[in-house]
Amino acid sequence: MVQQLTELSAACAQASMWPLPESDLLALLDGLHAAQQLLHAALLHAVREIDGRAIPTSHAATSTTVWLRGRLRINPGSAARMVAHAKLLDADPLLDSAVTAGKVNAEQLTAIAAALGDLPKDLDPPTREHAAATLIEWAPRLDPGGLRTSGRRILEHIAPEIVDAAEEARLQRAERQAYEQRYLTLSPLGDGRVRVRGLLDSQAAATVAAALDPLCRPVALPPAPKSGSESAPGSETGSGFETGAGFETGVGIKPWSGFEAAPDFETGLGFETGSGVEAAPGFEPAPGFETASGIKMASGLVEDRTPGQRRADALVEVCRLVLAGGDLPDNGGDRPQLAVTVAFDPLRQTLGAGILDSGASVSAATVRRIACDARVLPLVFDGDSQVLDAGRTRRLVTGPLRRALIARDRGCAFPGCDRPARWCDAHHVIPWSEGGPTELANLALLCEFHHRVVHGDSGWEIRPAQDGRPEFLPPAWLDPQRTPRTNLYHLRT
Structure with missing residues (x-):
């Protein structure tokens, strides 16, 4: 069987694609991908048997991985993931059946495995099985x-009665x-x-993105100067070679030929001695000099x-100040801002977990903490998360109406598009010029x-779908059937 499979695979690999019409080429793509997923299921079954x-x-290996x-x-990493997925399929017949039938592909299996692994350890088996079944149902x-x-x-x-405490604890751990x-x-x-490198938490990253996005739209730039031509202003290396925020090597001094800074050598916003640069023997920093253990303040x-x-x-603080100053251009018809959508319980008068425009939960x-210094825009949703009340109707889509539109669509509504809301315009389905409200x-x-x-x-x-989304x-x-399509990329659940 494996020999026949290998021969068929070789024939497919050697086949010419250019003579195929578009319909046949697309059908071939779908068929090959489906076959690849079925083979992956067989591979996981083999790995599980080998591991068992x-x-x-017996081959003197320290582990199956x-x-x-x-x-x-x-x-x-790929080997470890293969072993983990093989064990997961062995322990979950429902998931194994879905993968074997081609309903869940390899990448979706990775996502489902991560979701099931994040569930509380003390969750009862029926609820865990319900979670797996629901994710499998969503996979297509x-x-x-x-x-x-x-x-x-x-x-x-699947279990809203237990989610609040568990989700809040998980989010707080992740944020810390x-x-x-x-x-x-x-x-x-x-x-x-x-080289600029870094890590930020979700809220800080959303603040930076809110400040950068208005200036990130594509613009026409002049061509870059050719080699040997006059450099653009600010790109000098002769009279004051700049490496960061104000650090200079001196008038007319250039880095020597072949110079490469160590990966963690830093000269930009503050010189460091603890990352890649060793101090000379006997060196003692002056009071207040920066070291890995911190700075002793005068107080x-x-x-x-x-x-x-x-x-x-x-x-992050620079971006906060810029956002507060109001000097950035409008972004998608609205003032640049950090936005968070949060559920409010009118019975308990409490705020729940929130969702940033990026989709990250906080x-x-x-x-x-954000609400201490924020403009609150009430949006009333129905049971299907559809906005029922978002303020008065107007011709221009700004203010509360745009926030309601962002809360519903989250980004470009076109099927498969992943562009965020800040890069989008509000489109009238029935044009305004034709009487569209x-x-x-x-x-x-x-x-x-x-x-x-x-x-x-x-x-x-x-056209509007039954749930109100486009x-x-x-x-x-x-x-030929013109089957309606929706964008599931920005789905919030």
């Missing part, structure tokens, strides 16, 4: 990213870890480039943040590219 028989041990890495010449409609997003909030669907691991470094490479207090953490905090504690039911968020597609002669049409009818040449 302890064959790697190590054995697979050597035999299949794959990286350790969601890509791996959508499954990961939905999987993080699966308990809200992310905040402790924040950093920002600027490392000059010695060739006119500076006797100790600054316990690392240099990288201080730079990360400084970047804890109720973080929501309360400026109300939520007649609006859809579209990025510039898909806005042009819809307004052109592409044949795509938009759905798209493809042109007949693409789908």
